[in-house]
Each structure stands twice: as C-alpha cells, then as structure tokens.
Amino acid sequence: METLSFLADGVLLSLQPINLMLIIIGVTVGLFIGAMPGLGSVNGVAILLPITFLVPPGSAIIFLAAIYYGAMYGGAISSVTLGIPGASTAVATTFDGRPLAMQGRASLALVTAAIASFVGGTVANVFFTLFAPLLATVALSFGPPEIFALMLLAFATFVGLGGDDIPKTIFSICFGLVLATVGFDTISGEPRLVLFDIDGFLRGIGFIVLAIGVYGIGEMLWTIEQTRGEITTTNPKMSVKGMVADTKEATRRGWKGTMIGSFLGFFVGVLPAAGATPGSLMSYGVAKMIAKNPKEYGTGTPDGVAAPEAANNSASTGAMLPMLTLGIPGSPTTAILLGGMVIWGLTPGPRLFVDESEFVWGLIGSFYVSNVAAVLINLAFIPLFVWMLRMPFTILAPLIFVLSIIGGFAAARSMHDIWLIVIFGIGAFFMRKFDYPLAPAVLAIVLGPIAEPTLRQSLLLSSGDPSIFFTRPIAAPIMVIAIILILLPGLKLLRGKRKEVKA
Amino acid sequence: MxxxxxxxxxxxxxxxxxxxxxxxxxxxxxxxxxxxxxxxxxxxxxxxxxxxxxxxxxxxxxxxxxxxxSDEPLMDDFGWRTIFLVGGGVVAFVALISVVSMYGAIALFLLYYLRFLGRHSWWLTLLIAIGLPIVLFFFFEGAMMISMPQGMPFTQPFFDVMYDILY
Missing domain, CATH: 1.20.58 (Methane Monooxygenase Hydroxylase; Chain G, domain 1)
Structure with missing residues (x-):
C-alpha cells in the first residue's frame, strides 16, 4: 500500500505543469531522435543533457527519461518506413516491419509497434514499481566490497554476454576506467595522470565529454560514411478509420509477440551491458521459435514487429532498475543519466530511495505518464515524423555537430574539453571501424569514480587482503558470478575446440 | 583493414x-x-x-x-573524402571558436556544410546559418546564463548589440 501511495504522489508530481510540459517535449524530441537513422536514445540523452541544467534535477531527469521513452517508440518509424533502424534497439523491427511496409501495410506495422511499445512499457513499469523499493532496501546494507563486486559484475557482463571481440571489450572497459582517473587522486589529493602535462587534464575528463564525442561526433561520422545519403522513404497511408482497423488487427495478430517481448525484455534489460538491443533480438528469436508457423517471420507478420518493439521499451525501463537502486546502469543511456545525476549533486544508489524519495517517485511516476504520452503522440503524429524523416541528412548532420559542440561547452565550460570531444569523436569512428565496442568505455568512465574508491576502501579494511571479496555473504556470490562471466568466452572456446577434436 | x-x-x-x-x-x-x-x-x-x-x-x-x-581497404575514396571534408569541417569549426566566437563559428560551419557539402540553396543556407546562432544565443546567454567564447576583440560590437536586445 505504501508503494501505491508513493507511486500516486510520483504520478501527481510528474503531472505538474512544468513536468508535464517537459514530458511532452521530451517524448516528441525522443520520437524524432529515435526515428532518425543513426540516432537513438543514447545520442539524444548525451547531446541534450547539458541543456537540462536549466531546470531542477527532478524535472531534468523526467525530461531525459521522456526522451529515452520517445526514442524507443521512434526507432520503429524509420525501421518500417526507411528499412533502416533508427537505432540498434530497432534492428529486429526491420525484419518484419519493412516487409509489411513493402506490402503497403506500413500503417499496420507502425500501429503494431506503437501498441506493443505501450504494453511493453506498462508491464515494465509495473515490474519496476514492485521490484525497485525491494532491491533498494536490500542494497542499503551494501558496503564497499559489495559495491565493488557489483561494479565488476557490470563489466563482466560486457565480457561474458556482450558478444563483441573479448580483448577489444576489455580494452574499452579499462580505457574508460583509466580516463576516469585523470585529474586528482581523490584519496591522496595529488595530481594524477595529467596527460602530456597539459593543465586542462588537471580538471579530469568528464563522462559527458566522452559521451558527446562518441555518441554525437563519432556517431554522425559513422552514419555519414555508412549511409552515403542513399535513403528512400515509404509513406504510410494513415487515417483514423484505418488506424482503428489496424489496432484490432495488431491486437489479434501481435499479442503473443507483445507478451514475450514485454516480459523477456524487462529481465534482459535489468542485466548490465545487455539492454534493449539484445532484449529485442532475443524476444524476436523466442517469438519465432515458439510460433505455430515460424516461416511467417521475416515476411511481414505483426508478431515479428510486436516482439522486438515491446521488448525494447520494456528493457529500457528494466535498465533503469539497477541504475536507481544499485547505482549501476544497465545500458549506455542509463549510464549517461547516472552521470547527469552526479552532476546534479545526487548520489545514485539505494540511499536515493531514502534521501531523495520525492525525486525517485517523481521519476517512476513520469515513466507511466511518458508511456501514455508517447503512444498518443506517436499515433497522432506518425505522418509528421515520416515527413520529417525526409529532411536531408545534410541538414540534420550539421545541426547535430553544432548541438554537440555548444552543448559540450555548456557542460564543460572549457575549450580543452571541446577539443577532447572532437578527438574522442574521430577516435571513436576509427575504433568502431575495427569493431572496438564503445559502450563499455562510456559505462566505465561513469562507474570509475565509484569503483576505484570502493576497491581501495575494501583493501584498506582488509589490510590489503583481497579475500575480503570472497568471504562476505553478499559480495562472494556476486564475485563468483562475475568471474564465471569473465571466463565464459574462454570456456565456450575450449568447448568448441573439444567438439572439433571429437568430430 | x-x-x-x-x-x-x-x-x-x-x-x-x-x-x-x-x-x-x-x-x-x-x-x-x-x-x-x-x-x-x-x-x-x-x-x-x-x-x-x-x-x-x-x-x-x-x-x-x-x-x-579482410584485404579490403578501410574506406574507399568516397569514404575518405567524406570523412576528411566533414571531420575537417568540424575541426575548423572548433578552431574558429577562439577567433570569431562560438556563434560566429557556428554560422561559418553551417554555411560551409549546408552550401558546399549539402548543396542547399543560398536562401535555406543563410536562413539556418544566421537564424540558428541567434536562437542559440538567446537560449544559452539569456535562458541558461552561460557565456560562450566571444573570440577576438573585433566581435565585440556584435555582442554589444545582442546584449542590448537581451537586457
């Protein structure tokens, strides 16, 4: 009952005029960003984080969460009408969304995506409301060894489940963690890693500098090089009568996919490093596996649109769960949100539920309101978003570059950091060309300032004995799981070789 | 590769x-x-x-x-040229900030990108290249109270006029 009362207060808070306005603007901006090829929630949140310093933290995070929500809905628009996923989270939506559009049923695909997203978001919100206070209560008893073990688990999931090249993933994680150590050693107070003795590094490297570099400049260079402006739009024919009929058909032919995506997406989203992209791909795979007629998948079945779309919305809410309760983000976007909370003077983690109850419940309440706003705005303005998709990339790209640079300056207030944004952006482009995953680096630069002190405090507590991580009842199992995850790719490789030898 | x-x-x-x-x-x-x-x-x-x-x-x-x-090249000629022109444009944009101010650099970058890379009409190019820096000026200097770099002294008369309008 107490949870319901907190939730009601949170919903009321998010319905306050300023917050409601920010939700509507955020969702609309998010829909647009999500619909744009090459741009996803992470780019929108990274580029627009600096402008949120204008409003109080509670409203700022509501705005960013609304962008996150909108972007998840928007991803489907370009997947269906362009055949190019708006973001990696909407890749699986193209598998059946695009064939439906090619059959002249783009409207059905878009309506299915919107309804599935809404159901996925709602299911995830209910799970979030039930689990978050429980998890936060448990996490209140965590000391430095437990927190460090959780950090290691977050990085281990990237190695074990990320699916990228293992040495490159490990390099990316360590690179982000080292960047976080530049500036001053917080314990001894001495300057540390002042690269090439440039004074600008004394102030450290903010996570926002790396995030804007990677997701603003780097992403744009990548998209420009990959798409070469060769984009063709399929215009959906939308009418109120047609949408009502499509809604009935989407419900009838897409409910199974919606249910699978809603439940599976949430739990995959909760895992650090997993997030919405694997969540949507897994849901598509499972929906296809258990379908009566799996051959329909890939030819244009509403279930094939519903499963990934429900999952990416559900997973994006799921990814917020470890961020708010444990201080560990479940995706790159939530890593940036977590970094933003630190800038606003909040300490993410279980204490947030005690110390900043209004902030937390306002945010949770805004998930519900954003979900409703997103489905309504999405359905009402699909033709407008499709029209905007026809905006030449040669107009959108310079606008993103300008917003990245001016937004970066607003956050960092130094030209040194602006040059770093450009260097990181160009560096990220080339690293991506060689399959270096960059999301782990962004997650690591956010978590670095928490991971290092907890490791050092733990070792100080144990007089340098690392067994402290394996003798405490909560830290030990987390450490064991983390180590198994780190060793998992090696074990898979060994198993594969043994099979080869037997064959 | x-x-x-x-x-x-x-x-x-x-x-x-x-x-x-x-x-x-x-x-x-x-x-x-x-x-x-x-x-x-x-x-x-x-x-x-x-x-x-x-x-x-x-x-x-x-x-x-x-x-x-892979024996394929990292990028073909078109890719290298695009990255050079776009990446070079961004580097030039940032280098110009300390000369012609943040807003001046934005205007010049948009002019370069929209007209010379995007081949858009002069009308659209000028509308965006002049309009956007003005909107951004009022947003950052007025609403957010964040002063952007003002470049070399010759840009000062422009800022005097803009601040007169703002305050």
Whole structure:
C-alpha cells in the first residue's frame, strides 16, 4: 500500500505543469531522435543533457527519461518506413516491419509497434514499481566490497554476454576506467595522470565529454560514411478509420509477440551491458521459435514487429532498475543519466530511495505518464515524423555537430574539453571501424569514480587482503558470478575446440 | 583493414605503456595504513589495456578477427573524402571558436556544410546559418546564463548589440 501511495504522489508530481510540459517535449524530441537513422536514445540523452541544467534535477531527469521513452517508440518509424533502424534497439523491427511496409501495410506495422511499445512499457513499469523499493532496501546494507563486486559484475557482463571481440571489450572497459582517473587522486589529493602535462587534464575528463564525442561526433561520422545519403522513404497511408482497423488487427495478430517481448525484455534489460538491443533480438528469436508457423517471420507478420518493439521499451525501463537502486546502469543511456545525476549533486544508489524519495517517485511516476504520452503522440503524429524523416541528412548532420559542440561547452565550460570531444569523436569512428565496442568505455568512465574508491576502501579494511571479496555473504556470490562471466568466452572456446577434436 | 587493425593495436599498446609509465608518478603498491597508492588502479588497468592489445595482435596474427581476414581497404575514396571534408569541417569549426566566437563559428560551419557539402540553396543556407546562432544565443546567454567564447576583440560590437536586445 505504501508503494501505491508513493507511486500516486510520483504520478501527481510528474503531472505538474512544468513536468508535464517537459514530458511532452521530451517524448516528441525522443520520437524524432529515435526515428532518425543513426540516432537513438543514447545520442539524444548525451547531446541534450547539458541543456537540462536549466531546470531542477527532478524535472531534468523526467525530461531525459521522456526522451529515452520517445526514442524507443521512434526507432520503429524509420525501421518500417526507411528499412533502416533508427537505432540498434530497432534492428529486429526491420525484419518484419519493412516487409509489411513493402506490402503497403506500413500503417499496420507502425500501429503494431506503437501498441506493443505501450504494453511493453506498462508491464515494465509495473515490474519496476514492485521490484525497485525491494532491491533498494536490500542494497542499503551494501558496503564497499559489495559495491565493488557489483561494479565488476557490470563489466563482466560486457565480457561474458556482450558478444563483441573479448580483448577489444576489455580494452574499452579499462580505457574508460583509466580516463576516469585523470585529474586528482581523490584519496591522496595529488595530481594524477595529467596527460602530456597539459593543465586542462588537471580538471579530469568528464563522462559527458566522452559521451558527446562518441555518441554525437563519432556517431554522425559513422552514419555519414555508412549511409552515403542513399535513403528512400515509404509513406504510410494513415487515417483514423484505418488506424482503428489496424489496432484490432495488431491486437489479434501481435499479442503473443507483445507478451514475450514485454516480459523477456524487462529481465534482459535489468542485466548490465545487455539492454534493449539484445532484449529485442532475443524476444524476436523466442517469438519465432515458439510460433505455430515460424516461416511467417521475416515476411511481414505483426508478431515479428510486436516482439522486438515491446521488448525494447520494456528493457529500457528494466535498465533503469539497477541504475536507481544499485547505482549501476544497465545500458549506455542509463549510464549517461547516472552521470547527469552526479552532476546534479545526487548520489545514485539505494540511499536515493531514502534521501531523495520525492525525486525517485517523481521519476517512476513520469515513466507511466511518458508511456501514455508517447503512444498518443506517436499515433497522432506518425505522418509528421515520416515527413520529417525526409529532411536531408545534410541538414540534420550539421545541426547535430553544432548541438554537440555548444552543448559540450555548456557542460564543460572549457575549450580543452571541446577539443577532447572532437578527438574522442574521430577516435571513436576509427575504433568502431575495427569493431572496438564503445559502450563499455562510456559505462566505465561513469562507474570509475565509484569503483576505484570502493576497491581501495575494501583493501584498506582488509589490510590489503583481497579475500575480503570472497568471504562476505553478499559480495562472494556476486564475485563468483562475475568471474564465471569473465571466463565464459574462454570456456565456450575450449568447448568448441573439444567438439572439433571429437568430430 | 588487415594492416589498419595491427597499426591501431600498436598505437593503443604504445598509449597503454605511456599510461603505465605516467601512473607510476604516484605509488602503485600498497601503503601500510593508507591502502593502495594513487597510481595502483590506473597502473594495473593500463597493464590490462596493454595485455588486451597483445591479445588483439595475436588474434590478428592467427587471422581470427573479421578485420584481420579482410584485404579490403578501410574506406574507399568516397569514404575518405567524406570523412576528411566533414571531420575537417568540424575541426575548423572548433578552431574558429577562439577567433570569431562560438556563434560566429557556428554560422561559418553551417554555411560551409549546408552550401558546399549539402548543396542547399543560398536562401535555406543563410536562413539556418544566421537564424540558428541567434536562437542559440538567446537560449544559452539569456535562458541558461552561460557565456560562450566571444573570440577576438573585433566581435565585440556584435555582442554589444545582442546584449542590448537581451537586457
């Protein structure tokens, strides 16, 4: 009952005029960003984080969460009408969304995506409301060894489940963690890693500098090089009568996919490093596996649109769960949100539920309101978003570059950091060309300032004995799981070789 | 791609060694009563970075990564030209900030991009290249109270006029 009362207060808070306005603007901006090829929630949140310093933290995070929500809905628009996923989270939506559009049923695909997203978001919100206070209560008893073990688990999931090249993933994680150590050693107070003795590094490297570099400049260079402006739009024919009929058909032919995506997406989203992209791909795979007629998948079945779309919305809410309760983000976007909370003077983690109850419940309440706003705005303005998709990339790209640079300056207030944004952006482009995953680096630069002190405090507590991580009842199992995850790719490789030898 | 992968791994290995050396400016071992020294965490992380680069090089030698199996060029001529023109434009944009101010640099960058890379009409180019910096000026200087770099002294009359309108 107490949870319901907190939730009601949170919903009321998010319905306050300023917050409601920010939700509507955020969702609309998010829909647009999500619909744009090459741009996803992470780019929108990274580029627009600096402008949120204008409003109080509670409203700022509501705005960013609304962008996150909108972007998840928007991803489907370009997947269906362009055949190019708006973001990696909407890749699986193209598998059946695009064939439906090619059959002249783009409207059905878009309506299915919107309804599935809404159901996925709602299911995830209910799970979030039930689990978050429980998890936060448990996490209140965590000391430095437990927190460090959780950090290691977050990085281990990237190695074990990320699916990228293992040495490159490990390099990316360590690179982000080292960047976080530049500036001053917080314990001894001495300057540390002042690269090439440039004074600008004394102030450290903010996570926002790396995030804007990677997701603003780097992403744009990548998209420009990959798409070469060769984009063709399929215009959906939308009418109120047609949408009502499509809604009935989407419900009838897409409910199974919606249910699978809603439940599976949430739990995959909760895992650090997993997030919405694997969540949507897994849901598509499972929906296809258990379908009566799996051959329909890939030819244009509403279930094939519903499963990934429900999952990416559900997973994006799921990814917020470890961020708010444990201080560990479940995706790159939530890593940036977590970094933003630190800038606003909040300490993410279980204490947030005690110390900043209004902030937390306002945010949770805004998930519900954003979900409703997103489905309504999405359905009402699909033709407008499709029209905007026809905006030449040669107009959108310079606008993103300008917003990245001016937004970066607003956050960092130094030209040194602006040059770093450009260097990181160009560096990220080339690293991506060689399959270096960059999301782990962004997650690591956010978590670095928490991971290092907890490791050092733990070792100080144990007089340098690392067994402290394996003798405490909560830290030990987390450490064991983390180590198994780190060793998992090696074990898979060994198993594969043994099979080869037997064959 | 093949040559590029090993070159990048070599470059990153050198950077890792530099970071390891730089980290040793602070103690990298355990200090009694104080815990691990300030250089402990970055030193060992940089060491893992170096080991990762060695593993990447081994994978390259064994030909197990996609890039190490590819004889295709990193990018074709169109790709290199595009990245040079766009990336170069962004670098020039940032370099111009300390000369013609943030807003002046935005206007020149938009002019370059929209007219010369995008081949848009002069009408649209000027509308965006002049309109956007003005909107951004009122947003950042007025609403957010953040002063952007104003470049060299010759830009001052422009800022005087804009501040007169603002206040």
């Amino acid at each position: 093949r040559r590029g992968e090993i070159s990048l791994a070599g470059l990153l290995a050198l950077f890792s060694i530099y970071l390891m050396w730089k980290a040793t400016e602070l103690p990298i071992g355990y200090i009694r009563g104080q815990g691990p020294g300030g250089g402990f965490w970055p030193f060992w992380l940089s060491a893992v970075m170096l080991l990762s680069c060695i593993a990447i090089a081994i994978n390259w030698w064994r030909g197990t990564s996609p890039a190490s199996q």
